[in-house]
Amino acid sequence: QSIACGGYFWIFPRSGRSVNVGVGVQAGKSNTHPKTQLYSQILSKPLFKDTEVLTAGGGYVPTRRPLDSLVGDGVMIVGDAACLVNPIHGGGIGPSMLSGRIAADVASEAIERGVLDRCGLWRYNREYMKAYGAKQAGLDIFRIFLQEISDEELNYGMKQRLVKESDVLRASLDGDLRLTITEKAERAFRSIRKLDFLMKLRGTARKMSRVKRHFLDYPEPEDFPAWRARLKTLY
Numbered sequence: 001q002s003i004a005c006g007g008y009f010w011i012f013p014r015s016g017r018s019v020n021v022g023v024g025v026q027a028g029k030s031n032t033h034p035k036t037q038l039y040s041q042i043l044s045k046p047l048f049k050d051t052e053v054l055t056a057g058g059g060y061v062p063t064r065r066p067l068d069s070l071v072g073d074g075v076m077i078v079g080d081a082a083c084l085v086n087p088i089h090g091g092g093i094g095p096s097m098l099s100g101r102i103a104a105d106v107a108s109e110a111i112e113r114g115v116l117d118r119c120g121l122w123r124y125n126r127e128y129m130k131a132y133g134a135k136q137a138g139l140d141i142f143r144i145f146l147q148e149i150s151d152e153e154l155n156y157g158m159k160q161r162l163v164k165e166s167d168v169l170r171a172s173l174d175g176d177l178r179l180t181i182t183e184k185a186e187r188a189f190r191s192i193r194k195l196d197f198l199m200k201l202r203g204t205a206r207k208m209s210r211v212k213r214h215f216l217d218y219p220e221p222e223d224f225p226a227w228r229a230r231l232k233t234l235y
């Protein structure tokens with residue numbers, strides 16, 4: 001939270017002796033501009049001594065669950081415009097390409113049938129939610145959890161192996177958080193009055209699974225209002 005407020009920073013190797021370095025932050029959470037944060041907290045590290053910036057840029061990433069519906073009469077929404085991004089790491093290239101492929105497939109079939117209204121395009125909703133949207137929605141619950149906890153809680157959780165790096169990686173791959181909370185760790189948490197964190201973590205894992213199931217159970221157009229109303233209660 002102190003270096004990349006509500007987000008993370010990265011250093012990816014590129015060809016030769018160059019790297020891609022950046023920082024992603026939660027909008028509106030800190031008064032410091034992310035570019036200032038990048039220079040003062042990351043590029044100031046000894047690793048970057050005597051280096052030069054070759055190219056630079058930035059932008060918004062819609063890290064949340066997908067739009068509830070991706071279609072309208074004669075309209076299909078793909079990629080960032082439909083908020084199709086992995087909420088944990090902000091990777092949106094894969095989901096954008098996937099949504100584009102499914103949308104193109106459904107569009108060509110709809111054009112052949114001559115049915116281009118919302119119902120004619122609905123299959124895109126169902127297929128995207130099944131292929132990636134359900135996982136994304138589950139991960140959005142995890143994202144909210146991670147953005148709400150303090151550095152101290154996260155560090156303690158990691159140290160006690162309540163949340164392991166592998167759990168986070170697995171969650172980002174399949175959208176489920178499977179916890180390995182041992183009795184010993186539970187006792188440690190009780191003794192330092194961090195039971196609240198443990199309960200939040202358990203509650204998050206359950207909620208992720210409920211939300212993911214809800215998206216896997218994506219409705220037909222006539223049941224959409226009821227599905228959407230139920231989604232609001234799950235969040």
Ligand SMILES: Cc1cc2nc3c(=O)[nH]c(=O)nc-3n(C[C@H](O)[C@H](O)[C@H](O)COP(=O)(O)OP(=O)(O)OC[C@H]3O[C@@H](n4cnc5c(N)ncnc54)[C@H](O)[C@@H]3O)c2cc1C
Nearest residue numbers: 057058059060061078079080081085090091092093094096
């Ligand atoms: C700093 C940063 C780093 C990122 N790193 C990664 C990463 O490492 N991995 C990853 O998977 N994702 C990453 N992302 C996210 C990823 O870039 C996006 O999720 C992805 O590019 C979305 O694809 P898209 O096609 O939906 O939208 P875009 O790539 O934004 O494409 C939309 C296009 O539409 C054009 N356009 C806009 N308005 C109009 C108009 N009116 N008429 C015509 N054209 C228009 C735009 O110029 C643009 O070319 C990163 C994002 C940022 C900001």
